[in-house]
Structures are given as structure tokens and as C-alpha cells.
Amino acid sequence: MTLAHEAITWYDANARDLPWRQPDSTPWGVLVSEVMLQQTPVVRVEPAWRSWMTRWPEPAALAEDPPSEAIRMWGRLGYPRRAMRLHACAVAIVERHGGRVPSDLDELLALPGVGTYTGRAVATFAYGQRHPVVDTNVRRVVCRAVEGKPDAGPATTTADLVAMEALLPPDAPTAARASIAFMELGAIVCTARSPKCVDCPFHDVCAWRLTGLPLPEGPSRKPQRYAGTDRQVRGLLLEVLRHTSGPVPRQRLDMVWQDEVQRARALAGLVEDGLIETLGADDFVLAGDAPQGEIQTL
DNA sequence: AAGGCGTGGAA
DNA sequence: TTTCCAAGCCT
Numbered sequence A: 001m002t003l004a005h006e007a008i009t010w011y012d013a014n015a016r017d018l019p020w021r022q023p024d025s026t027p028w029g030v031l032v033s034e035v036m037l038q039q040t041p042v043v044r045v046e047p048a049w050r051s052w053m054t055r056w057p058e059p060a061a062l063a064e065d066p067p068s069e070a071i072r073m074w075g076r077l078g079y080p081r082r083a084m085r086l087h088a089c090a091v092a093i094v095e096r097h098g099g100r101v102p103s104d105l106d107e108l109l110a111l112p113g114v115g116t117y118t119g120r121a122v123a124t125f126a127y128g129q130r131h132p133v134v135d136t137n138v139r140r141v142v143c144r145a146v147e148g149k150p151d152a153g154p155a156t157t158t159a160d161l162v163a164m165e166a167l168l169p170p171d172a173p174t175a176a177r178a179s180i181a182f183m184e185l186g187a188i189v190c191t192a193r194s195p196k197c198v199d200c201p202f203h204d205v206c207a208w209r210l211t212g213l214p215l216p217e218g219p220s221r222k223p224q225r226y227a228g229t230d231r232q233v234r235g236l237l238l239e240v241l242r243h244t245s246g247p248v249p250r251q252r253l254d255m256v257w258q259d260e261v262q263r264a265r266a267l268a269g270l271v272e273d274g275l276i277e278t279l280g281a282d283d284f285v286l287a288g289d290a291p292q293g294e295i296q297t298l
Numbered sequence B: 001a002a003g004g005c006g007t008g009g010a011a
Numbered sequence C: 001t002t003t004c005c006a007a008g009c010c011t
Helices: A003-014 A027-036 A042-055 A059-064 A067-074 A081-097 A105-109 A116-125 A136-145 A157-165 A172-188 A230-242 A250-256 A260-272
Strands: A276-279 A283-286
Touching (some): A042 A067, A067 A081, A230 A260, A230 A276, A230 A283, A260 A276
16 A cells, blocks of 8 residues: 555545535636635635635636736735736636636646646646645655655755655546645644644654654744734735725825835835836725726836 | 745644 | 744745
8 A cells, every 4th residue: 555545545534625626616716726725724715715716707707807806805815916916817817728727737837826836736636637746735744754854844846746756646536636635634634733643544654653753853944023024014005905995095004004114115015016006196006996097107 | 045925823 | 922834936
């Protein structure tokens, strides 16, 4: 019994019932879920995914609405640039692929917001192709079970793909199930902080467990702060824009953050990223909400 | 190729 | 309270 087959057997009995995994889910639904799941937990994605798919059941529907609507629908999932890119992705799918999510990996990777993980996930989970699919869960499971290390280091794309490739069964449908099974295992059993080894199908063969669950060696890299950063200020600014339909005067935005320098920097950043647009000298709107011909540049 | 980029919940 | 983490992407 290989690791892949052990994982698949475990997955068949323990997988969560998520809407984008239903038999009737579309490649578009899979793509939307993958983008939403980039750095956002499943529990917060699920209701947002349902709303999104109800409103925009296919790429063409989203492409017809302005980016501002995507940003509003994104709500508080975080990293709203993803909403922008998903909108741009829908436009590209309409323009380049006749409104159908492409199945070719290189065409997927060429879409905005679709990187190594997401492209392979869509090709594999939506189209049943055989590709290694490596996310943070897979990296953790493989490095523990195979290498015996407590935590995966920084992502090293090529090496990670090669390592997973070696574990994949030869036929595509089984390989796809193996990938989703490894991911699920990392998500609910082989978790970062409190792995539930008693529930793990790799219990008896896991190199990490067999060597006594050694702790991480050096000091962990310190996570990025959030409070007081430009990111927080951007979030506050965007929160105002999201809940306003018309132009928002600069004066209103001035209220969200004391530090004028930082506030201006955050605002300029949002414009730079294309999330918002300036209207005249002192009004702002979400991207795409400006009346024709009234967009000003800084 | 490190670091920027949101948000909320669990420990 | 603070820290850490959650199916990354882009530059």
C-alpha cells in the first residue's frame, strides 16, 4: 500500500463535504474556490463562495459587471486584490477562451491571480489531469511523513513539485484523488500546531512520528505584524469604499487613520493597485464605479 | 527572492 | 494579550 492509496482510502471516509467538491460543480466554481482559499480558511470561504456563484454562475456574468462589484462581494475575505484579479480573470477567460475556463495548464497559469498552486489545482480537480498539486498542507504532510521534519521550510516550487510527483500514482484520476487527499490530510489531521497523529493513516509509517516527533530546530521566522501597518490602513480605507455607492470625499477617508503620511501612502497604494480610482482631486470610488470620462490620474 | 498584501479565530 | 496560522500571488 502506497502513501497515496492510504491517503485516498482515508479521504473517502473522512473528507469534508464542501460545495465546490460536488459532482455538479463547474471548473469556474473550482477556480473561484481556489482563489478564495488562498490564505483564507474554509469556514469563511464557504458562504462567500455560495453567494459569489449564485450571482456569477459563469465567468461571462462576472466579466459584465465592474470590478467594484467583485470587490464588494468579496466582503471581508481579505487580500481584496484577489477579487480584482478574479474579475480580470473572468474578463480574460471571456476574451481568450470564449467564456470557458481553460483546461490547459499553461493557459491557466497565464490568467491573472493564477499561480503554480491554483493553476495545477484547477487542471487537476476540475479537469482530472495528472499534475503534482502542492500547497502548504501537502508540503507539511510530505516533509513530516517522508522526510521526518516537523515543518516544511520556505516553498521551493520545483523541488516541491518533484517530491510530490514521486508520490503520485501513474493514472490521472487516481493521482488527482491522491492530491486532494494529501491536502485534506494536512488540513484536518496533520495540522501545523496540533497534529492528530492517532487519526492519521500514515501513523505507522510517518518518518516524523517514528523518530519521536522532534520539535522544530531554530527560532521560527517571525510573522509579519499587522496592527499599524499600511495593510491595516488600506483595509480601513477600502471598508469605507465598499459600503458607499457614490464618490467618497477625501475628508471622509481622513477619519479612518490619524497619521496623514501613512494614510496618504495607503490611499496611493490602493490607486496604484487599481482597487480604487480618483474622481477629481478629492473624491474616490471603487474601481469601475467612476462615471465615464471622469477618472483622474494622480 | 524576501516582503507586501487583509482578516478573523484559536491557542 | 500576543502570537500564529489559514488550499498564495506578485514583484
